[in-house]
Amino acid sequence: MSLDLKQLRQDMRRRRRQLAASDQNQAALELARHARSLHEFRNARAVAAYIAADGEADPWRIIDVAWMRNKQVYLPIVSHLGWEHLWFAPAEPDSMYRENRFGIPEPVVPRSTWLRATHLDLVLMPLVAFDRQGNRLGMGGGFYDRALAYLLRRKNWKRPRLFGLAHGFQQVESLPRQHWDVPLDGIITEQHIIRFHKDAP
Numbered sequence: 728m729s730l731d732l733k734q735l736r737q738d739m740r741r742r743r744r745q746l747a748a749s750d751q752n753q754a755a756l757e758l759a760r761h762a763r764s765l766h767e768f769r770n771a772r773a774v775a776a777y778i779a780a781d782g783e784a785d786p787w788r789i790i791d792v793a794w795m796r797n798k799q800v801y802l803p804i805v806s807h808l809g810w811e812h813l814w815f816a817p818a819e820p821d822s823m824y825r826e827n828r829f830g831i832p833e834p835v836v837p838r839s840t841w842l843r844a845t846h847l848d849l850v851l852m853p854l855v856a857f858d859r860q861g862n863r864l865g866m867g868g869g870f871y872d873r874a875l876a877y878l879l880r881r882k883n884w885k886r887p888r889l890f891g892l893a894h895g896f897q898q899v900e901s902l903p904r905q906h907w908d909v910p911l912d913g914i915i916t917e918q919h920i921i922r923f924h925k926d927a928p
Contacts, residue, residue, distance in 0.1 A: 732864065732903075739855045739864075739897055743782025746894070751785060757917035758892055759788035762851075765920060767888045767912075768793075771848035775801040775815045775887070778824075778832050783853045784892040784916070794820060804833045804841060805870060813874035814841040844874050847887040852911070854891045861910040861923035862902040863891050875909040888912045 746754075762768050774793050779785040793800050801815035805827055816834040824832035844850060852871055856864040865871060878885055889909065895916040904910070914921040 754917040755785040755788045762789045775850040813870040850887045858902045
């Protein structure tokens with residue numbers, strides 16, 4: 728019997744939204760604690776994260792740590808120029824934001840400052856579900872997979888490293904992998920770090 732991804736998305740999103748604010752805040756603290764121990768995070772100069780929505784695991788504590796360590800933080804921006812692409816815009820503690828068509832805030836900065844993923848060292852990604860093989864179920868828009876598709880063609884040096892942020896209950900036994908899916912290097916939950924590739928530096 729095939730996995731009903733639509734139903735899985737609905738179930739996981741409902742469970743995320745049902746988390747109490749205190750539980751979300753505690754999870755954010757634990758995510759930051761684990762991220763601080765991650766050598767990919769410690770060594771990164773340019774880190775991309777996201778603004779949590781819909782009950783997603785919240786990376787704001789990690790972003791605060793990145794700023795304190797003088798790292799450059801980037802947040803995703805959906806471009807409408809031609810084919811819809813995901814870019815990454817610099818964010819500072821005093822940045823201004825405006826909501827995109829999905830209701831998610833994006834930094835208000837000159838387009839000339841936007842970067843492609845190739846210029847980043849680490850990308851912390853939202854997800855709906857994940858499995859132990861490094862597969863990630865997103866919201867279905869394919870923005871991250873298109874932005875990171877070039878990694879599928881690389882055999883050796885891969886940049887950026889990709890870590891999903893999730894609540895522990897978002898783990899499932901197995902997810903189908905399509906040929907366009909870009910696998911993760913690891914997952915950070917409030918409980919622990921899960922690595923999928925032994926060749927991580």
